[in-house]
Amino acid sequence: MSPARALPEASLGTAIDTAAAVRSGDRSAIDVIEERLARIAADEEQVHAFNLLSADAARDRARAIDEAVAAGDDPGPLAGVPVAIKDNLCTRGVATTCSSRILAGWEPPYDATVVTRLRQAGAVMIGKTNLDEFAMGSSTEHSATGPTRNPHDLARVPGGSSGGSAAAVAAGFAPIALGSDTGGSIRQPAALCGVVGVKPTYGLVSRLGLVAFGSSLDQVGPFATTVADAAVVCEVIGGHDPGDSTSLPQPFPSVVEHLDDGVDGLRVGLVTEMLGEGIADDVGARVRAAAEALAAAGATVEEVSVPAVTYGLSAYYLVAPAEASSNLARYDGVRYGVRVDAPTAGEMMEATRTAGFGDEVKRRIMLGTYALSAGYYDAFYGQALKVRTLIRADFDAAYERFDVLLSPTSPTTAFAFGDKTADPLQMYLNDVCTIPTNLAGHPAASVPFGIGEDGLPIGVQVMAPALGEIVMFRVAAVLEGAA
Amino acid sequence: MDEPTTPQAVARISAEDVAKVAALARLRLGPGELDRFTHQLADILAHAEDIEALDLADVEPMAHPVRLRNVFRSDEPAPPLDRDTVLGQAPSAEDGMFCVPPVLGEAP
Numbered sequence: 001m002s003p004a005r006a007l008p009e010a011s012l013g014t015a016i017d018t019a020a021a022v023r024s025g026d027r028s029a030i031d032v033i034e035e036r037l038a039r040i041a042a043d044e045e046q047v048h049a050f051n052l053l054s055a056d057a058a059r060d061r062a063r064a065i066d067e068a069v070a071a072g073d074d075p076g077p078l079a080g081v082p083v084a085i086k087d088n089l090c091t092r093g094v095a096t097t098c099s100s101r102i103l104a105g106w107e108p109p110y111d112a113t114v115v116t117r118l119r120q121a122g123a124v125m126i127g128k129t130n131l132d133e134f135a136m137g138s139s140t141e142h143s144a145t146g147p148t149r150n151p152h153d154l155a156r157v158p159g160g161s162s163g164g165s166a167a168a169v170a171a172g173f174a175p176i177a178l179g180s181d182t183g184g185s186i187r188q189p190a191a192l193c194g195v196v197g198v199k200p201t202y203g204l205v206s207r208l209g210l211v212a213f214g215s216s217l218d219q220v221g222p223f224a225t226t227v228a229d230a231a232v233v234c235e236v237i238g239g240h241d242p243g244d245s246t247s248l249p250q251p252f253p254s255v256v257e258h259l260d261d262g263v264d265g266l267r268v269g270l271v272t273e274m275l276g277e278g279i280a281d282d283v284g285a286r287v288r289a290a291a292e293a294l295a296a297a298g299a300t301v302e303e304v305s306v307p308a309v310t311y312g313l314s315a316y317y318l319v320a321p322a323e324a325s326s327n328l329a330r331y332d333g334v335r336y337g338v339r340v341d342a343p344t345a346g347e348m349m350e351a352t353r354t355a356g357f358g359d360e361v362k363r364r365i366m367l368g369t370y371a372l373s374a375g376y377y378d379a380f381y382g383q384a385l386k387v388r389t390l391i392r393a394d395f396d397a398a399y400e401r402f403d404v405l406l407s408p409t410s411p412t413t414a415f416a417f418g419d420k421t422a423d424p425l426q427m428y429l430n431d432v433c434t435i436p437t438n439l440a441g442h443p444a445a446s447v448p449f450g451i452g453e454d455g456l457p458i459g460v461q462v463m464a465p466a467l468g469e470i471v472m473f474r475v476a477a478v479l480e481g482a483a
Numbered sequence: 484m485d486e487p488t489t490p491q492a493v494a495r496i497s498a499e500d501v502a503k504v505a506a507l508a509r510l511r512l513g514p515g516e517l518d519r520f521t522h523q524l525a526d527i528l529a530h531a532e533d534i535e536a537l538d539l540a541d542v543e544p545m546a547h548p549v550r551l552r553n554v555f556r557s558d559e560p561a562p563p564l565d566r567d568t569v570l571g572q573a574p575s576a577e578d579g580m581f582c583v584p585p586v587l588g589e590a591p
Contacts, residue, residue: 332509389544
């Protein structure tokens with residue numbers, strides 16, 4: 001197995017170009033699917049991006065799209081576009097495991113809203129992608145189905161938790177994919193795999209059918225090879241859903257229409273706290289180069305201090321486990337998934353959860369249970385919620401002076417397997433730049449911007465205030481053009 | 484678990500604490516696991532000492548990024564999930580119900 005491997009993606013085309021060709025009849029959807037399936041057949045054994053491939057269903061669906069086009073119908077803005085779906089998004093009648101033993105064999109009785117909306121737009125699901133169990137992790141090493149490998153260097157992790165989706169797009173298995181982002185789980189793997197990843201404003205994309213981890217933090221978003229493809233997917237999956245009580249009553253902002261607006265006159269803040277200690281020199285250099293590129297395109301760039309973000313990691317690793325300990329109480333061997341038999345109900349639940357969950361999930365459940373327990377609630381969970389207020393207030397102050405903020409997405413390029421699995425805190429430090437936006441509920445995108453000293457991709461993070469997606473995408477588009 | 488007396492005391496977590504939260508969370512830990520998890524959780528909680536040290540008495544907690552209010556749907560019947568499909572995913576079901584091992588006679 002050769003460790004390094006060139007990215008072949010460009011030759012297979014973008015989602016936008018694919019949909020245009022299918023809609024006009026220049027290219028059949030079945031041909032598009034077969035081309036991607038051939039790429040998967042060649043490389044998936046090495047990458048392990050997927051928990052499940054739905055090749056036959058994808059072929060059936062592609063043929064139906066071709067028949068619709070032949071009959072003069074328009075299948076939609078993503079006509080015939082293959083999409084990979086993170087395996088914590090419910091797919092009706094198709095196994096959804098969250099890469100956990102405890103959900104082995106479970107087939108959800110309904111589709112996630114985002115899955116329904118992709119289908120209605122003409123997209124074709126090609127498979128379910130690997131993740132850290134229940135989206136808890138930053139390397140996709142905590143998966144019951146084994147790790148996903150980074151297509152740029154098979155000896156390195158793809159990041160996580162949406163590592164399968166990021167690797168699927170980087171390897172050319174699909175032009176677009178969906179992930180979920182609770183503390184950086186879309187942006188960090190996007191950075192490490194050299195693709196675009198977007199976490200929208202909390203509430204802009206429905207969580208109905210996203211298996212819950214940290215409900216006040218979770219948000220679904222796209223992976224893509226281009227900023228424009230990511231923008232199209234956001235508009236398709238976003239907007240109000242009556243089935244999610246935290247869904248905002250408005251459509252996704254019109255990001256596609258404004259992609260080419262440029263950054264002339266925009267104010268860009270470089271976050272001081274995210275450029276110092278703990279950030280690799282080559283990563284920091286690329287972020288400063290990105291700032292220079294934006295300045296050259298007409299933006300004003302200054303450093304800005306957002307002091308409270310330094311407390312983000314501590315607050316997040318109390319809030320997210322607390323919410324997870326509550327959300328994962330539902331896996332009790334009664335209604336779905338796996339059961340380990342025992343003489344009484346209590347013993348059955350304990351045996352089922354002990355055998356069904358992996359170590360990282362157990363760690364977070366215990367941490368969250370502790371943080372919420374009597375005598376510790378105020379010191380840990382309560383204090384973390386107050387820090388959340390501080391972080392949002394410091395962001396608000398920064399956004400009075402700046403339209404967007406810039407930082408690294410991940411402190412380093414992709415690391416080797418096993419580097420951080422023995423020390424959970426070291427693994428958590430990967431999320432130090434991505435976590436604050438989740439705590440605030442703000443949008444952020446990771447855009448590939450060159451490579452590090454090891455030749456591996458580096459991502460630059462563009463952060464924006466709540467509902468600031470239009471300006472965020474304008475900046476991302478300019479960075480993409482300058483990379 | 485003893486009541487914390489100082490922030491320093493709060494930061495420590497003992498093997499007994501971990502065993503107790505594991506039991507509360509319906510998880511069983513082997514002896515080696517208990518030791519390993521105790522060290523790892525202590526490391527994570529030690530990192531959180533930075534926010535324990537902050538005086539935030541006057542700061543409002545933020546549980547959620549969106550102002551949560553009750554959302555009512557219109558009072559119109561809609562088709563529910565098919566019962567047999569849902570029960571078909573359960574480890575054990577009978578006569579339209581989920582089945583569990585005996586719950587009576589257990590220690591509280």
